[in-house]
Amino acid sequence: MGSLGFWRIAQADPDWIAAVDPDGTEHRAGDLLARANRLVHGLRELGLQPGDGICGLVPNGVDGLTLYLAALQAGWYYTPVNWHLTGPEIGYIVADSEAKAFFVHERYAAEGAKGAEESGIAPERCFAFGRVEGFRPFAELTDGRPDTLPENRTAGATMHYTSGTTGRPKGVRRPLSGLDPDDAAEFLSFLLGFFGITSGRPNVHLVTSPSYHTAVTQFGGTALHMGHTLVYMDKWDAEETLRLCEKYRVTNSHMVPTHFKRLLSLPEETRRAYDLSSLRWMIHAAAPCPVPVKLQMLEWWGDVIYEYYAATEGGGTIATPGDWKKHPGTVGNAWPISEILIVDDDLREVPAGTPGTVYMKMAGAVFEYKGDPAKTEAARLPVGVGARRGVGGDTDYFTVGDIGYLDEDGFLFLCDRKADMIISGGANIYPAEIENELLVHPKVADAAVFGIPDDEWGEQIKAVVEPAPGSTPGPELAAEILDSLKGRLSKMKWPRSIDFIEEMPREPxxxxxxxxxxxxYWEGRDRAI
Structure with missing residues (x-):
C-alpha cells in the first residue's frame, strides 16, 4: 500500500473489509466511503460549514465511524458522547460544543431525546440510527445524495470532552490544520509509528473499549487510516477477546490494566485454548498496571505489550516491552516530539527520583478547553518557568494533575493524581501504590484506596475491594488481605479498614x-483538595 488515509485506500481498494461490527457484519471500504461521502453532502445542504461541530451518541460500530469519517474530511469537529451520561449531561455537551447536528442511536433513545431537548438544538438537526421519537431518520441525510468525494475537502478533528476531576467536562479543541484530509490522516500515524506499528494488511485492530474515549478513537481511527481492519466489540469480555483475536488474526489493540486482570483470571485451559500468535502490538494505558500483573501478561503473550502515558491535551511517553523490563513499573520515556518536566509546589524543577507534578508538552500540540480560558490557563505552566529550565515556549507545558518522577535514565514513574493523594499525619501517601499491592492478592478482583476524614490524622486510609469470584467478603477476607501486605508495604500505608463492593465503578x-x-465519607466535611 503506497499511501495512507482511509479515503485514498478505499478508492484504491473498495473491496477491502475496513470494519466488522460487533454482530459480525463486515463492511467494505467502498461502501463505508460512499456512506460518509453522502453524509457530507447531506450535512452541507443543512448548512454546515468548516469549523462547525457534530455530536454522536452511538455504540461501537460503523455508525459512529461514518460520522468520524464525514467530519474529518469536511473540516468539522466530531464529538462522540459518552452513552453512560444522563439526558442533562448529554444536553450540556451538545450545547457547549455548539453542535449543528446531533446523531442518536435508538439504543440510547430515551436519554438522547432528553439531551436534545436540554441542549435546545433544533429538531430538524437531530437524526436517528434506527427509531428515536422526534428525530429524523439518518437516511434523510444520505438518500439521493451523490456518493462521490465532496469538493473542497479539508481536514476536521475530533473534540473529546475530558471527564475532569472537578466541575463539568470541557472539550479539548485544537485549531484545524487546513490540510488535505488524507495528508492529515497520514500525519496521525506518527503515534502508532512510535510503537513500530506498520501500515497495510494483514493488520487488524481490535476495538475493546467505547469509541467515545479519546485513546480509542485515536488508535482505532489511525489504525484504519493505516489500512488496518477494525473489529469492534460491543461490550468487553475476557474470553470473547481471545476468540476475536484468534478468529480475525488481530495484530494490535488498545487495552487497560483491568482487562489484563480479568484475562489472567480465566481458567488455564481457557487461556490455552486460543491461538494468539498473530498479536504484535497490544498497547495499554489509562491506569497504573501492577508489576506482577504485567509480568504475567508478558509471560503469556510474549514481548508484544507496550505501555504509554498521555493526555487528550497532547504529549506523552512510551515504554516498549524491553524498556519496561529494564525499568519495571515505568510508563516510559518521552516521545521524540514530546518533553516531560517534573516540578515541586513552587514550580521549580526537581532532581531525578523526586516526585512532583508532571508537566508535558508536544510539538504543535496547541489546545484550549472550549469556553474555559481560566481552566486552560490553570493547566499551563506559567510564563518564565520553562525559561528558567533553558527551554523555549514554556507556556506549552501543561498538566492534568498527575504526580510522578523521572529516574536517572529519563523514564517516568507515576505516583498518583494530585487530587487523590492522601495527607495523613502530614505525610503524603499515594493510593495507587497501595492499590497495586492489593491487586496482587488472588482473592481481589479490583481495589480502590482513598482518604476519609480522621480528626486526629486529617485523613485515614480506606480501601474498597471487589472480591474475586468465589471469595466471600467479610472480616476474615479483610484480615487476610491486610496480612498479605507484610513485608511489601510499610505499615503507615496499610488501609485502616477495608469495605467490600460487588462491582467497582469504572468507566469502560x-x-x-x-x-x-x-x-x-466526606458528606458534610470539607476536603483540603
Missing part, C-alpha cells in the same frame, strides 16, 4: 470513578 476505558466511592 478502565478509569476508576473514585469520587463515587469517596464522596459519601
Amino acid at each position: 476505558n478502565g478509569k476508576l470513578l473514585k469520587r463515587k466511592l469517596r464522596d459519601p
